[in-house]
Amino acid sequence: MRPCAFAIPGDHRQKTGGFIYERRLLEELQAVGRQVTHIALPAGAAAAEQSAALRREVSKVLEALPPDQPLILDGLVFAAMPPEALARLTCPVVAMLHHPMGMEQGLPADIAQHLLAQERTNLSLAAEIVVTSPHTRQTYIGLGADPARITVALPGHDGPRDLTRVEAGPRILSVGLLARRKGHDVLIRALARVADLEWTASIVGKIHDAAVADELALLIAEHGLGTRVALTGELPDAALAEAYRKARIFALATRYEGYGMALAEALCHGLPIVSCDTGAVPGTVGQAALLAAPDDPAAFAGHLRTLLLSQAARDELARRSRVLGQKLPRWKDTAAVMGLVLDGLRC
Structure with a gap:
């Protein structure tokens, strides 16, 4: 060598x-x-x-x-x-x-x-x-x-696959840098459209662009979601793994991904996914996700509503997610x- x-x-x-x-x-x-x-x-x-x-x-x-x-x-x-x-x-x-x-x-x-x-x-x-x-x-x-x-x-992905789920209510998890490409602004606008349903959401990721971070915080406040949407910042590995285990839905409203490692991590945890039909996302998540067009909060919200309301839809996507997660290198x-x-x- x-x-x-x-x-x-x-x-x-x-x-x-x-x-x-x-x-x-x-x-x-x-x-x-x-x-x-x-x-x-x-x-x-x-x-x-x-x-x-x-x-x-x-x-x-x-x-x-x-x-x-x-x-x-x-x-x-x-x-x-x-x-x-x-x-x-x-x-x-x-x-x-x-x-x-x-x-x-x-x-x-x-x-x-x-x-x-x-x-x-x-x-x-x-x-x-x-x-x-x-x-x-x-x-x-x-x-x-x-x-x-x-x-x-x-x-x-070296962590365990298909861990036992920890039911902690309708938690929505998003993981990605606080950068414009990750589309967290689209996610927040979509969450505002399903505010009539029960859920909480965490957006996990370090600040890449301070202006974007400020805009996201303002957007959360403008939509009255301050008690429901948390910008957690970067989490230690153990805390992040726990967040995946306790989530009911993984959501990433990304505008582009060259692969999407957070999406693959969601597959390893057997989570149903809502994301966007862009870049490498379809190839990464396969049939384990509902995909909206980028920059379409209404369509994204529709997919969130489907998974929040339908146990059967969640279970089927979770099953597909587990299968794909087992195959990852x-x-x-x-x-x-x-x-x-x-x-x-x-x-």
Whole structure:
């Protein structure tokens, strides 16, 4: 097994889907005896806009890597690097991509277009590309990537599957960064439309965009949902697992997902799901979810109402969810896929 480096920006122990994926992949590669050097790049290396000094700092670190040592490069860093900087690297680059940075919600149009054009060029400079879902594979093929150089390594899930449910009333759980792409504003508006029913809701996730967090809090107050909808922030692992076990419905009104690790976690817990027909969501949740169009609170509310009122509908989706959850890979399986990519490189 050949040694390699894995460059990740900032604190790789952050509890977001992308960082969880890369941290667990790093740990599993090391656990099977691979010599993997973790390169902690500055957090700003993942930013859409960077100073010249920061770009020089990142380039200096990566250009020092030996030419015979593959580099697994975080997707945000990959997308943010100017093509000329990426081309100067002498080591083979394995791009670890979750979704195009230029497709992130809330970016100014000119910056989004620049990032997409830059990432399109960078794709030709990667020796191999690893993505988290078949949908993301097709997305990058659409951007011009060579299909023969793209490998899908689905995220792993190492927790227990199909745990005994803990009945705690009609609790609705949503898990995702407080970022515009996650659509929590749509969820709150949908919840306001089913306020005549009995339920409580928790939105779990760290603040990614303070303006979005403020807007969500204001929206909850405007709809008079302050005693029913909680913005819990980030939860410890044990508390989050307990929240999944006590939930009756998992709801994520996302505007786009490259995979949707929180959705997969809901499958592992056998939860019926309400989400949106966008990105990789249909491929992740299969027939275990009711899907609305993105940015459609009325349709989302209709699905919530169905599951809140119908035990039979909940039971059927929960059954499908458990079946899918049992089939999801473990992290060792994800690392095995990456290992095959690394061992197949020529350099």
